Amino acid sequence: MSGRAPGVVVGVDIGGTKVLAGVVDAEGRVTRTARRTTPGRRVVTSRVEDALVEAVVEAAAGAPLAGVGVAAAGLVDRAGERVMFAPHLPWQGEPLRELLADRLGCAVLLDNDANCAARAEATHGAARGAGSALMITMGTGIGGAVLLDGRVVRGANGMAGEFGHMQVVPDGLTCECGRRGCWEQYSSGNALVRHARAALAAGQPSVLHETADGDLDRVSGPMVTAAAGSGDPVAAQAFASVGDWLGVGTANLVAALDPEVVMVGGGLSAAGDLLLEPARAALRRSLVGGAHRRTPDVLAARLGPQAGMIGAALLVSAAHAQR
Amino acid sequence: MSGRAPGVVVGVDIGGTKVLAGVVDAEGRVTRTARRTTPGRRVVTSRVEDALVEAVVEAAAGAPLAGVGVAAAGLVDRAGERVMFAPHLPWQGEPLRELLADRLGCAVLLDNDANCAARAEATHGAARGAGSALMITMGTGIGGAVLLDGRVVRGANGMAGEFGHMQVVPDGLTCECGRRGCWEQYSSGNALVRHARAALAAGQPSVLHETADGDLDRVSGPMVTAAAGSGDPVAAQAFASVGDWLGVGTANLVAALDPEVVMVGGGLSAAGDLLLEPARAALRRSLVGGAHRRTPDVLAARLGPQAGMIGAALLVSAAHAQR
Numbered sequence: 001m002s003g004r005a006p007g008v009v010v011g012v013d014i015g016g017t018k019v020l021a022g023v024v025d026a027e028g029r030v031t032r033t034a035r036r037t038t039p040g041r042r043v044v045t046s047r048v049e050d051a052l053v054e055a056v057v058e059a060a061a062g063a064p065l066a067g068v069g070v071a072a073a074g075l076v077d078r079a080g081e082r083v084m085f086a087p088h089l090p091w092q093g094e095p096l097r098e099l100l101a102d103r104l105g106c107a108v109l110l111d112n113d114a115n116c117a118a119r120a121e122a123t124h125g126a127a128r129g130a131g132s133a134l135m136i137t138m139g140t141g142i143g144g145a146v147l148l149d150g151r152v153v154r155g156a157n158g159m160a161g162e163f164g165h166m167q168v169v170p171d172g173l174t175c176e177c178g179r180r181g182c183w184e185q186y187s188s189g190n191a192l193v194r195h196a197r198a199a200l201a202a203g204q205p206s207v208l209h210e211t212a213d214g215d216l217d218r219v220s221g222p223m224v225t226a227a228a229g230s231g232d233p234v235a236a237q238a239f240a241s242v243g244d245w246l247g248v249g250t251a252n253l254v255a256a257l258d259p260e261v262v263m264v265g266g267g268l269s270a271a272g273d274l275l276l277e278p279a280r281a282a283l284r285r286s287l288v289g290g291a292h293r294r295t296p297d298v299l300a301a302r303l304g305p306q307a308g309m310i311g312a313a314l315l316v317s318a319a320h321a322q323r
Numbered sequence: 324m325s326g327r328a329p330g331v332v333v334g335v336d337i338g339g340t341k342v343l344a345g346v347v348d349a350e351g352r353v354t355r356t357a358r359r360t361t362p363g364r365r366v367v368t369s370r371v372e373d374a375l376v377e378a379v380v381e382a383a384a385g386a387p388l389a390g391v392g393v394a395a396a397g398l399v400d401r402a403g404e405r406v407m408f409a410p411h412l413p414w415q416g417e418p419l420r421e422l423l424a425d426r427l428g429c430a431v432l433l434d435n436d437a438n439c440a441a442r443a444e445a446t447h448g449a450a451r452g453a454g455s456a457l458m459i460t461m462g463t464g465i466g467g468a469v470l471l472d473g474r475v476v477r478g479a480n481g482m483a484g485e486f487g488h489m490q491v492v493p494d495g496l497t498c499e500c501g502r503r504g505c506w507e508q509y510s511s512g513n514a515l516v517r518h519a520r521a522a523l524a525a526g527q528p529s530v531l532h533e534t535a536d537g538d539l540d541r542v543s544g545p546m547v548t549a550a551a552g553s554g555d556p557v558a559a560q561a562f563a564s565v566g567d568w569l570g571v572g573t574a575n576l577v578a579a580l581d582p583e584v585v586m587v588g589g590g591l592s593a594a595g596d597l598l599l600e601p602a603r604a605a606l607r608r609s610l611v612g613g614a615h616r617r618t619p620d621v622l623a624a625r626l627g628p629q630a631g632m633i634g635a636a637l638l639v640s641a642a643h644a645q646r
Contacts, residue, residue, distance in 0.1 A: 075615055085615050132479060146580065148476060155581025156455060157616035165611035166575040170492060177611055252489040256576060257469065258478025288488035288500055292398055292408050293480040 007064035007106075010056050011313030013113060014038065014048070015073040016088025021055035022306065023063070024313035028124030030306055034058035038089070045090050053103050065106040067320070069312030070096070071116035078158040080110045080315075109315035114161055115152045116311030117301070118145035121263050123314055125302040130260040134253055135301070136163060138246070138268035138275070140221065141176075141184040146257065164188065168249055187245035189221030189268055195238035196224045206234035221267060228274050239274045246275065247282025247298075254296060255288050265301030272300060330387035330429075333379050334636030336436060337361065337371070338396040339411025344378035345629065346386070347636035351447030353629055357381035361412070368413045376426050388429040390642070392635030393419070394439035401481040403433045403638075432638035437484055438475045439634030440624070441468035444586050446637055448625040455582040458624070459486060459573065461565075461591035461598070463544065464499075464507040469580065487511065491572055510568035512544030512591055518561035519547045529557035544590060551597050562597045569598065570605025570621075577619060578611050588624030595623060 012021040015038065022033040036051040056068055074086025081098065083091035101108040111119075118127075118135035127133035127147065137143035142164030146153040153160045164184035165177050172181025185191060197216045200208055207227050212218040228235035250262055262283075268275055280298050287295055303310055335344040338361065345356040359374040379391055397409025404421065406414035424431040434442075441450075441458035450456035450470065460466035465487030469476040476483045487507035488500050495504025508514060520539045523531055530550050535541040551558035573585055585606075591598055603621050610618055626633055 075612070132476075144579075148471060153455075153471060153580065156583040156619065157581050157612075159612055159616050160579065160581040162578040162581075162611050166578050167571060167609060168490070168493070170571075179609065179611070182611075248490060248493075252575070253579060255485045255489050256467075256483065256579065257476065258480055258483040258485075260479040286490060286502065288485050288502070288505075289398070289480075289482055293482050296479065 007066035008060055009066050009069070009313045009316045010059050011069045011071065011116075011309040011311070011316075012052055012056055013071045013116070013308035013312060014052060014089065015113065015308075016041075019051050019055045020305070020309055021052075021059040022309045022313075023059050024310050026317065028120065028310050028314075030310065032059050032061060033309075041088055041090055043090055045094055048090060049096075049099060049103070052100065056104060065104060067107040067109070067316035068100065068104055069116070069315035070100065070108060070110045071113040071308035071312040072096075072110065073113045076110055076112045076115075076158050078154060078156065083110075084158075107316065107319065109312075109319055111152070111154075111312070111315055112158070112161075113308045114143040115145045115154065116309075116315070117265060117303070117307035118147055118161075118263070118311065119152050119314050120303050120307045120311035121265070121301050122147050122150060124310060125307065126263045126299045127261045132257070132259040133261040133263060134250070134257065134259045135161075135263045135265060136246070136250065137266040138188060138242075138264060139266040140189045142188050142249075143266070147259075163249065163253065166249065166252065168245070168252075183245070183249045187242050187249060191245070192221055192224050192238045192242050192268065193219055195241050196227075196234055199234040199237060204234050207232045208234055225268060225271050228271050236274060239271055240278050242268070243275045243278030244282045247279035247284075248286050250279060250298065251283050251286035251288075254283065258293070259296055262296050262298045263301045264298060265307065269300045276300060330389035331383055332389050332392070332636045332639045333382050334392045334394065334439075334632040334634070334639075335375055335379055336394040336439070336631035336635060337375060337412065338436065338631075339364075342374050342378045343628070343632055344375075344382040345632045345636075346382050346384075347633050349640065351443065351633050351637075353633065355382050355384060356632075364411055364413055366413055368417055371413060372419075372422060372426070375423065379427060388427060390430040390432070390639035391423065391427055392439070392638035393423065393431060393433045394436040394631035394635040395419075395433065396436045399433055399435045399438075399481050401477060401479065406433075407481075430639065430642065432635075432642055434475070434477075434635070434638055435481070435484075436631045437466040438468045438477065439632075439638070440588060440626070440630035441470055441484075441586070441634065442475050442637050443626050443630045443634035444588070444624050445470050445473060447633060448630065449586045449622045450584045453583040455580070456584040456586060457573070457576055457580065457582050458484075458586045458588060459569070460589040461511060461569070461587060462589040463512045465511050465572075466589070470582075486572065486576065489572065489575065491568070491575075506568070506572045510565050510572060514568070515544055515547050515561045515565050515591065516542055518564050519557055522557040522560060527557050530555045531557055548591060548594050551594050559597060562594055563601050565591070566598045566601030567605045570602035570607075571609050573602060573621065574606050574609035574611075577606065581616070582619055585619050585621045586624045587621060588630065592623045599623060
């Protein structure tokens, strides 16, 4: 418990759909959680802050707060004071850290959710003991983080780790960001669904015809992931393509950074080796200098949906340790 | 002079064609140099070490050696003990650092030449004062280095910064490395020459017809760079394409690492804005999140061919400072 103020440390992960708060102990164990629904993007910002404060207070259950860490699904400024922009949250530069510190009466620290998840995996999860690691988060798109010497690289604008918008195909598929050929158009939940729909539309046999009631628009990432788990050929084929592109893009990052370990998190990582085996094969095939290096392991992240919350709590411990 | 042992610090840069040694003072100024021809790749390794020792002794001119830093054009192991592999040098894992320390009777430190050049530019050159920077070296191929918190990221295998073999075109042009679509096939001295030759073969008017005596095989990177400087349209067009691809690949690295500054070094950087302006335009066009960030400056490296030598000497100062 060295370096900790008395009381409990609470980590909060705020995403587009839910607010998840938890008391996290010094070993990264979550001892009590609370949850709220995210009020949405088009509400006054104080309503989101209300939900966040309520979840923290409920999780703490009366214990004094040693500090609160917040993992936000959005762009956090370099100083860790503000959420500058978030696709599913109303904040646009409000001084969130200070507002929450005033309301909660304790130290509050703030970072991006992918950074927090990476920090948690590096300290208590899949990259424990690694000096350097990449975290690649496979959700609707691709998020990520770079860990060097055990620290998250935040970048000059707090924007390091935007792997999903690295261009892998010139004049390729159009991306939500307005450009073309972004990596996440080929390797992500969206790509998975696109592959599955194309195969279903071509009449390939699959359990997904039934799961989606014959309506291709209803096919979702979690549906394809579940189908893959039960051996569905269309789902397996979609994961093979998405996994292959995961390995190709990972090889680019490994060429640049030469990390010890690559972790893959996010919803798609639930498919395990169906995603990771094609990624490992493509990484071995695509990586420069294979004869002179140890190709990094590609591991599934271990902490699951609690990673962001645990990593947020680690912000508090790290700040205490630096005093 | 704090932290320096008495005597002079010598930096040595050993490439495929020459060995360049120089006495470097605490402000990064080179006060005396010596040069030898690299004995080649197919000689006994001791001959290369002889040339290196001779150049150091001549540069020191009788002054006691406080330490020697070596920048080698090859893969240096993570510990900085050995050159594991070098395309133009005979070393294959010999314990070079120790061998040279024994022969020179002083501390010797060893790193890859691109890392040394980046360290020099960060301390005394284009990235002075920047917390994070990328160095992109545009020669025959693309080399590079990542600087974070003023330190070079060496990587788990000492192989960070291999930017040239990031894949930018699926099933693209064949690369010397055996794969296809590597960045350096689109943006490098080799790419520049390929563009120029194609334009000349198509009969486009250019001073290069004359410079190369009508023999396309004689067209070289330095020739095209010189022609561009005098306003030659074929050379300018070749630089426009290479510069555009430089910006596209740079955008990928900036998305991942969000550095403050991007430095471009190597022979092609002599073309200045002919190379850098198309690169800046492509970076602005290709970089994600432009509305929420400051796009990093793309600057020409400043220290030229002495950067490796100066950065090698900095290895010694850094080691002294850590004592």
